[in-house]
Amino acid sequence: MKFNIAVIPGDGVGPEVVEQAKKALDAVAEAYNHIFIYKEAQLGANAIDATGGPLPKETIEICKSADAILFGAVGDPKYDNDPSAKIRPEQGLLNLRRELDLYCNVRPVKAYDNLISNSPLKREVIKNSDFVIYRELTGGIYFGEKTLSEDKQTAHDVSSYTVKEISRVTHLAFQAAQKRKKKLTLVDKANVLETSRLWRKTVSEIAKEYKDVELEYLFVDNAAMKMILNPTHFDVILTENLFGDMISDVASSLCGSIGLLASSSIGAENGLFEPIHGSYSQAKGKDIANPLASILSAAMLLQYLGLHEEADAIERAVDKSLALGITTQDIKRKMQKSTTTSKVGDFVADYITNQD
Amino acid sequence: MKFNIAVIPGDGVGPEVVEQAKKALDAVAEAYNHIFIYKEAQLGANAIDATGGPLPKETIEICKSADAILFGAVGDPKYDNDPSAKIRPEQGLLNLRRELDLYCNVRPVKAYDNLISNSPLKREVIKNSDFVIYRELTGGIYFGEKTLSEDKQTAHDVSSYTVKEISRVTHLAFQAAQKRKKKLTLVDKANVLETSRLWRKTVSEIAKEYKDVELEYLFVDNAAMKMILNPTHFDVILTENLFGDMISDVASSLCGSIGLLASSSIGAENGLFEPIHGSYSQAKGKDIANPLASILSAAMLLQYLGLHEEADAIERAVDKSLALGITTQDIKRKMQKSTTTSKVGDFVADYITNQD
Ligand SMILES: [Mg+2]
Numbered sequence A, B: 001m002k003f004n005i006a007v008i009p010g011d012g013v014g015p016e017v018v019e020q021a022k023k024a025l026d027a028v029a030e031a032y033n034h035i036f037i038y039k040e041a042q043l044g045a046n047a048i049d050a051t052g053g054p055l056p057k058e059t060i061e062i063c064k065s066a067d068a069i070l071f072g073a074v075g076d077p078k079y080d081n082d083p084s085a086k087i088r089p090e091q092g093l094l095n096l097r098r099e100l101d102l103y104c105n106v107r108p109v110k111a112y113d114n115l116i117s118n119s120p121l122k123r124e125v126i127k128n129s130d131f132v133i134y135r136e137l138t139g140g141i142y143f144g145e146k147t148l149s150e151d152k153q154t155a156h157d158v159s160s161y162t163v164k165e166i167s168r169v170t171h172l173a174f175q176a177a178q179k180r181k182k183k184l185t186l187v188d189k190a191n192v193l194e195t196s197r198l199w200r201k202t203v204s205e206i207a208k209e210y211k212d213v214e215l216e217y218l219f220v221d222n223a224a225m226k227m228i229l230n231p232t233h234f235d236v237i238l239t240e241n242l243f244g245d246m247i248s249d250v251a252s253s254l255c256g257s258i259g260l261l262a263s264s265s266i267g268a269e270n271g272l273f274e275p276i277h278g279s280y281s282q283a284k285g286k287d288i289a290n291p292l293a294s295i296l297s298a299a300m301l302l303q304y305l306g307l308h309e310e311a312d313a314i315e316r317a318v319d320k321s322l323a324l325g326i327t328t329q330d331i332k333r334k335m336q337k338s339t340t341t342s343k344v345g346d347f348v349a350d351y352i353t354n355q356d
């Protein structure tokens, strides 16, 4: 089959990790007889330098006409260190998500056996953890009205949610649970928040359409606690924007492998796939950044396109690189040598091509 | 010196753990020549049974005229399992906090060497952790306006904070930092919330009065992550109500000793001291509940009254009971026998009396 893939390398180490992800996609194309047509686009600090703004119109067009978007990273210290900067690279990604109405953030979290020694948790606690967080990305308190009183003594933030906003992300989460261990945990604070009560009511209604999925409710503080004490409890977690922001980061601290975590942002028409690590500018151009999160984001992209077998091939190659210790410095184990970004990418691509 | 202490045993295991805390206070009174006058009051399910409501007027009066309040626990399964129940035991505690304007929740978190094996974290990660969370308790989104549109399609929650609300808890947190490691971390989400920006502005102004304290800002998701990866980073954490609710529970899951965690709720005129564990009704009357959290809440009460040496005496006795393994079942170590609630209380009181 033939697919159009928008490629946004972005800033910092973005270009070099995305290059490795493309190697993996090329290997998949060859092994499974697909054609991936890449269209490259600018976003972030590089776009500001080239065009004056962080999100050129051309980028939006390329993304809208693509089947999926492979994204690297955004951000540059020269903007972070300038508090007067009015234009910020990060705004490019936020604006792109809004332009494409990417309303659902998907964050898989998995404890890789070979990386457990890097986890802050004890082996017996984290072992076999494998869950995914579905976070609503366009509503809630981050996007509500914000006011500061004229005397500057009182500030307000408004959180709001509609049944429609809740429903669309809920369906995605239930569908994911059906393909996994058939368990969905709604994380809210329904004992105190009206928005949470609307979430609970809406989700429990929609649950009737997914009778094969077990639905559980947890308050967000309790969920965070349980995630630390018993992470294997979870399968699919569904939650609103603010709570998702927090528990995603709790989750990503557990496995000892931030350099392996990928995420996606999904809308009705499009999906964007990226590593959760940032632009990591200190490492830019040094061929030392871990490309596995970007490579795994390419696997998520294939899943999104319905190419499940192909996605599995990438994941197997990543497992193999970890098992053999063909990894970058950040996740190297004792007594092992580390290798470079591009060599990890070469290994993964070769393994996809040559595995039987 | 002479102090009036309101004692609210409450529900479930509340009465039996509070009894052990009183033994410790009595031992302190004898050893240091104080007089503690206890006035007992009802609150919670026991108050509903006796008076029809969870917070009798008499209880409010007793608390208002006391120098400090020693609290046990609230809650009874007979109300939890009845969704139609209009009167709830928990309402008694919420109403008491409001009546007394207890605006600051203080939650110390400490990794006891003898309990580290119960922690979900690796020993080298959690060892030596010792921090305290100051959480604003009367403002923010839990107490803001809540609305559901007439067509039931849209819900709203409003978060609001005033400079006054922020200031009073901020002063308490800075004063605590001055007596500790002189480091204060403000946890907020100032990149997206107007209330957080008002917190940051107000706290950075007040910081000028506490030049000996180092002030740091962290976004709440980053703070939660750091608490798991590097808990020894923290000394005093200051935060708003919702964020505090969450990170308090993240924090209390780290040390492997929920049965040891105490907390207080402080107002301008009064302070209430309690274990963080709930009423644990299954254990009621069985003499198996861990009394150490309640005993440590009595130590916090003494600190609040300015009796620092006396508070230290209780803490040393608790350390000793842990070192000798004179503990209840929940924190017993391998190869050790556990003992009863009242025997742990006896040991602590004896040790206070007889230590040199
Ligand atoms: Mg986050």
Ligand SMILES: [Mg+2]
Pocket (backbone or CB within 6 Å): A221, A222, B244, B245, B246, B248, B249
């Ligand atoms: Mg909580």
